[in-house]
Amino acid sequence: MLFCRSYVARVPRIFRARFVSTLTFIETTADGKISPSTFNNLAAAKRISNSNTALILGSNASKVAEQFNNLGSSLGLEKILILENAKLDHSLPEYVAPILKNVLETGKFTHFIMQNSNVGKNILPRLGALMNCQPISDVVDIQDPKTFKRPMYAGNILATVVSEQKINLLSVRSSSFKSIDVNNDGTPSEKITIETIPYNDGDSKAVTIEWEFADLMDNTGRPDLVSAKNVISGGIALKDKTTFDELLEPLADALNAGIGGTRAAVDSGLCDNSLQIGQTGKIIAPDLYIAIGISGAIQHLAGMKNAKTVVAINKDADAPIFKASDYGLKGDLFEIVPQLTAKLREMKK
Ligand SMILES: Cc1cc2nc3c(=O)[nH]c(=O)nc-3n(C[C@H](O)[C@H](O)[C@H](O)COP(=O)(O)OP(=O)(O)OC[C@H]3O[C@@H](n4cnc5c(N)ncnc54)[C@H](O)[C@@H]3O)c2cc1C
Known part of the structure; x- marks a missing residue:
């Protein structure tokens, strides 16, 4: 059961669980690498406990686990649980949730952490239902092992949530937790114990027929939108997909940036739905965000x-995005963006 702090006084320290131990679900990229936001999620785990375990599922699980062993001791991981089975490659909740339930019901963990990604959003509610446990989603701050902050009403308020549950199922907003500074300088680290867990999908009746990857710009080797340090983002002003790609891709390359878009841009077919930034899209916190032809609707902000x-390029001096920007360029994006790209390329030479 969850309580909002405004209604319930905090539980005295004496009643809090003494034993605190986390299990973090590791997402991998399509080519079998550790997803970059993993290091933010592990930083969130370290905020809760010093006793941390990672869980890797899928046909590459042991190879991914070996990648952790090469990263030095800064990860703060005691153990890695793996389960190698191709059925788990796409994190289908029907297969994954029963496995997670079995692991968590061993009583070894008080907190289960996923990223608030599509995978996390897909799996956590099912797991919550199986375990009769209320997930706490989109956590942006951890005050202590029972007290979490999460946004509500499109980020207009931050709720402080106190959980009395024996197991806390958390999805964390990776960008809110500073990534662990991995010491992959070749320093030998203590090997992390790797343990295989049994496969038990709860006799799932779901069958995967086919997986088809969308042709996303994210698959072109650009930084992942959620963890990218620089992001450039386009609005409906970019007119069509060809113009969107032709103007934004060279600028993104010059800045080594991820590319995002508004919902209007997505709805009009300028870019893929996975690039949408905002209330109903991805929530990001890069070092630099360049909003190009974006009005600055509250749902986008x-x-x-x-x-x-935040840098905004817009021809309308009254566009709300300027109020949310540190630097504003009033003018036609079709003139400004190519000039900016050319200047950045020149500076790189
Ligand atoms: C429930 C709900 C959820 C939503 N979720 C999201 C969400 O997650 N993300 C999101 O983005 N939106 C979301 N929206 C939509 C949101 O309200 C806006 O409609 C949307 O963000 C507007 O996108 P835009 O800025 O591309 O388009 P517009 O608002 O039409 O703005 C286009 C801007 O481009 C400028 N412009 C035009 N031509 C040029 C030019 N040549 N040079 C420079 N500037 C130019 C204009 O001045 C204007 O400011 C949501 C809406 C609802 C109701």
């Missing part, structure tokens, strides 16, 4: 307002 530096 909900996804990028935590960016450290």
